[in-house]
Amino acid sequence: MASRLRHAFRHYSTILSPNSSTPLTSKEKTRSALRLLKSETNPETILEICRAASLTPESHLDRLALSRAASKLTAAKHFDALRQFIDELLQTRSDLRNERFVSHAIVLYGQANMINQALGTFKFMRENLNIVPTVKSLNALILASLIAKNHKEVTRIYLEFPKIYSIQPNVDTYNLVIKSFAESGSTSSVFSILDEMDKNSVKPNATTINNSIGGFYNEKKFEEVGKLLNLMEERYKLYPGLSTYNVRIQSLCKLKRSSEAKALFQGMITRGRKPNSVSYSHLINGFCREGDLEEAKRLFADMKKRGFRVDGECYFTMVYFLCESGEFESALEIAKECIGKGWVPNFTTMKKLVNGLVGVSKVDDAKEIIKEIKEKFAENSDQWSEIEEGLPQE
Incomplete structure (x- = not known):
């Protein structure tokens, strides 16, 4: 066993750092893995790189590497390799037998459009790992379905799972469901979600507003935008911040209504709200797509003049x-x-x-x-x- 471990160490350190004779730190392993994964296409080598780096969802860099590996395997349609890798981690890494890793694994399956595997992993956590699911894994399951654009499954999980598993949805749950409605052209259901949030004493936040507004604009429901903003101010004392203005500016630009977006931008400044580089970028993109390059150039110059990072x-x-x-x-x-x-x-x-x-x-x-x-x-x-x-x- 000791001999095999020494061999494994030499092998893994070689694939991550072929020119180094000293062991890598955890962060160095991950950075090397990210670099190698960028160009690697062979599924076995991708898995070998991930094993060598001993990735864990506790680290942001590690989560990036896991996501990159999942994306590469998905793009190449190596779904079995992804399933094999996640199963292997759950079976061999005792440090990963927790809800945090299972939730991340569920999202990775969502990236690969493998919703049945995501659902199976959720059930495996409860039945085989004896982990009681909480709103964290519920939200991961909804997010996985959202990433896979399986909006029907988002709705089913939202309606059924909280009752089956005695989980109380939180603001993130509702925001994900609203985002699903927005992406699927079902924003007529947004106000019923807000009523449900009130019933469960869950207060909306900026993300709730932004997800809803984005959907309303996509469906050209301009009156609903005003109705929602008034509701947020009157009922929750939530006033539009910069992120909400940027969502509105971007949405109008996508609809080729960049002049309206610019008027909103100027109104925001008049009200004392400072724009940021994102505000400018949305407008520049909008005017470019509408063929008004003179306005785009003026905004580009103004953006640099005011010291915003381009x-x-x-x-x-x-x-x-x-x-x-x-x-x-x-x-x-x-x-x-x-x-x-x-x-x-x-x-x-x-x-x-x-x-x-x-x-x-x-x-x-x-x-x-x-x-x-x-x-x-x-x-x-x-x-x-x-x-x-x-x-x-x-």
């Missing part, structure tokens, strides 16, 4: 839509700024930018941007070399 996605959006509209010089300026921060738009967008620059006789600029990309981002360097070779030569 994230990579916002840069990518601007570069993409500027290229689509033929504004290659403006796109180049933003792309350079983006690359300088360590981000690069996807290959298709940058190729369009390069070709666009060549088309407006900016060949030197096209070559310069290719050089920057190749120096800072090794990925796709061969493809960029091919494109570079095809550019007009002086």
Whole structure:
């Protein structure tokens, strides 16, 4: 046994750190696992990496690694490998025989759209591990069904399981159910959920408002938005915060009503509520999609002027839509700024930018941007070399 353990240690440490002769710390193991899982596709190797890292849901990094492994196995349709891995953990790791890990395993099954396995794991916890389910595992089961977009199952679990297992739903339970209604076009049931919350003395929170409002906007029930906001203020003394404004701004932009979203944004500022980078990003995305690039550029400039952090996605959006509209010089300026921060738009967008620059006789600029990309981002360097070779030569 001791010999086998020594062999296992050498094997596992090798897969996580092939060039290291010293044992890794727990955090180092997880970081190495995350790095390896990013590009690994072989299901057996994925499981081997996870075993080597001894992952546990107690750590946020470990939960990320477990989720990444589940996503990789799901994308490759290796469902048996995921089931094998979770079963193995429950059978061999006594430290994981608790509701916290079981709840995480249930959510992993949701990621894989394996709802029967999620339900089976919930029952296994109760019947084989002698763990009395609480609202934590109930919410995990509802979340798993929500992730799998099985809204019918969300409703069934919500209606049946609290009675069967004597579990009192909490605000997170109701928020998940409301989110399911919002995603499935059933927001007419939202107010009945609020009545149920009142009956059980569970007070709504910002997430309750945001999930409900998002659903109302998706169904273009604008009057219901006002009705809900009034109800929240009058009955619960809950007033819209920044997150609620951002949900409303994003929802209006998705409906191609960006001008209304901007009016709401300005009204928010007038009322003394400061926006954030998310507020700006939603508006920029909205105006770009509606073809109003001048307004998008004004907002982008204002965002930077006021000192808000511009994230990579916002840069990518601007570069993409500027290229689509033929504004290659403006796109180049933003792309350079983006690359300088360590981000690069996807290959298709940058190729369009390069070709666009060549088309407006900016060949030197096209070559310069290719050089920057190749120096800072090794990925796709061969493809960029091919494109570079095809550019007009002086």
